[in-house]
Amino acid sequence: MEKQTITIYDVAREANVSMATVSRVVNGNPNVKPVTRKKVLEVIDRLDYRPNAVARGLASKKTTTVGVIVPDVTNVYFSSLARGIDDIATMYKYNIILANSDQNNQKEVQVLNTLLAKQVDGIIYMGYTISDEMRAEFSRAKTPVVLAGSVDTDEQVGNVNINYEEATNEVIQYFIKKGHQKIAFISGPQSEPINGIYRLNGYKKALKDAGISFDSGLVFETDYSYQSGEKLWGELASAGVTAAFVGDDELAVGVKNGAIDHQVNIPEDFEIISSNNSKLTEMARPKLSSITQPLYDIGAVSMRLLTKLMNKEEVEEKTVILPHSIAYRGTTKD
Amino acid sequence: MEKQTITIYDVAREANVSMATVSRVVNGNPNVKPVTRKKVLEVIDRLDYRPNAVARGLASKKTTTVGVIVPDVTNVYFSSLARGIDDIATMYKYNIILANSDQNNQKEVQVLNTLLAKQVDGIIYMGYTISDEMRAEFSRAKTPVVLAGSVDTDEQVGNVNINYEEATNEVIQYFIKKGHQKIAFISGPQSEPINGIYRLNGYKKALKDAGISFDSGLVFETDYSYQSGEKLWGELASAGVTAAFVGDDELAVGVKNGAIDHQVNIPEDFEIISSNNSKLTEMARPKLSSITQPLYDIGAVSMRLLTKLMNKEEVEEKTVILPHSIAYRGTTKD
């Protein structure tokens, strides 16, 4: 009645070879005489032998598993990245252990330790910001790490992103060219470098280049929730904004709906450009104009980079910047 | 320069005890003299020892890892389930290996085998339908399996769902009570039991109870994409429907937008009730009325059930039905 597992040893016995030989054929080692290989393969098939990956992991010190730390899979932005990661992982015969961190520091550290205990071959980290503790853990661990869609000053780990500053700059330039003077900058926490540094810099630069002075009253800091966006219209109206850059799609849909619920005409009286080009942008009415980020690709490239790192291949550049553009849809006038 | 891992043996030596004792304190075995425990703990802390989970897995035949097979994490329905699963898994000290199957048969079988090779302690399967091959694999494996949001006639595995037939029935009853005669049934593939059997039965039953004859011309079978919904209005209009039950939220948003793009007034001229109550329903304008399924809970309960199965606890009932209800929002008249 008990789980009667069959091992490499059983196969060896049945095939009249040593377990070393069985191991070789299982691992595709070429130093096996064809006829022997065939014989072993037959037995494997007959006994329905399945190599125990845990034992393999112990002996080879490789688990073909990578850890993926994500704030919340429920967020399309992250699930898109995760999808890209998993596809490439599968392509290279890896599996992913997915862990939600809620961007909670303690939980992150905890999760990281579990992953390392499980001997993952590499780690992909996603998150809006990287705590000092995590940074420290990353540089301490000799396990390769790649940040997907997260920037950090730590040059030790790999990371892949788009140029957030540049993208934001283009959006604001576009708005300015169309005559807007009061352009809102709406984003998640400014404490996160992507918002507080890169995007904001892009925003400021565009204003400066156009000779418009920066007004901190036009910077709106919220969390990433739809609800926060929906409630924002009051403030936006009193600030007199006529256009807005929004750092997140759900948030942007909220902003749009909030405005519409107040009988604002979009895009005639208020233009919006969002940031992530998730499928939400197509599902909204009017459709959301948005910076296009290759989400899936960011995940995919991250994983590809990680495979190189795990393989100890020479990597010319640990920082990868993917191209972006802007899709003009219903929340901008032509 | 090489990865200098410190093992249980190092700790044992430093603490002047046997590795058995170290193992005991690490595993919280009470048969250790307090003073010894303290000494060992100190050494563990000093050496920064981290037990190797792979070796543990080999020795104990438990990996504290469960496999999660999902068609596509990018879909909010599934990512919500996944989130519930992960949270409970974490609570019980498990990790999840997440694998996307694209509902592709070959890929599923492939993934399942990898998971079993990795010695996962249990498996949670999500998908619209279960192929015969997978069913066979499930019953062959002695690893516990739970289906989350998927029904199957196979009584061997656990599964947690809502009562799809009942829920659909209520929706249609509601429509009928409001005077609708031509009610569309829009769903994904009819080959999937949830659509072709449960939901459709609920639909038929409501009609029958109201003395309305079933018209197969009002049944619309599509895939689950937003685009399919958007394109559907033409057909719906020629069929003369005035209300629709839709089996998926993205699909429903598509149907709604398609209608709106044709100047249809919602809900005055066309009422819609969707099925998954994902956050999309709140983000749409008008907001989507929907059957409410406790997505997170389905995941959470599935994982909880799986822990019991893995623990070989007695489980009174392998099939769990969670409560549902209907949220009336903007796509239905009061």
Next chain:
DNA sequence: AAATGGATTAAAAACGTTTGCAAAATTGAA
């Protein structure tokens, strides 16, 4: 002082592979 017995601890055998090294088999040339 010896015997008893429960609480602690140690020893060593798994767990199922990979892998370095040496032995055996095969091949080809002389």
Next chain:
DNA sequence: TTCAATTTTGCAAACGTTTTTAATCCATTT
């Protein structure tokens, strides 16, 4: 044939734990 060179194979030692079994302690009792 023989011998060297090359392929194939087998042996056995890791890999880092858990776990069973047996030994050792130590406090009581007699």
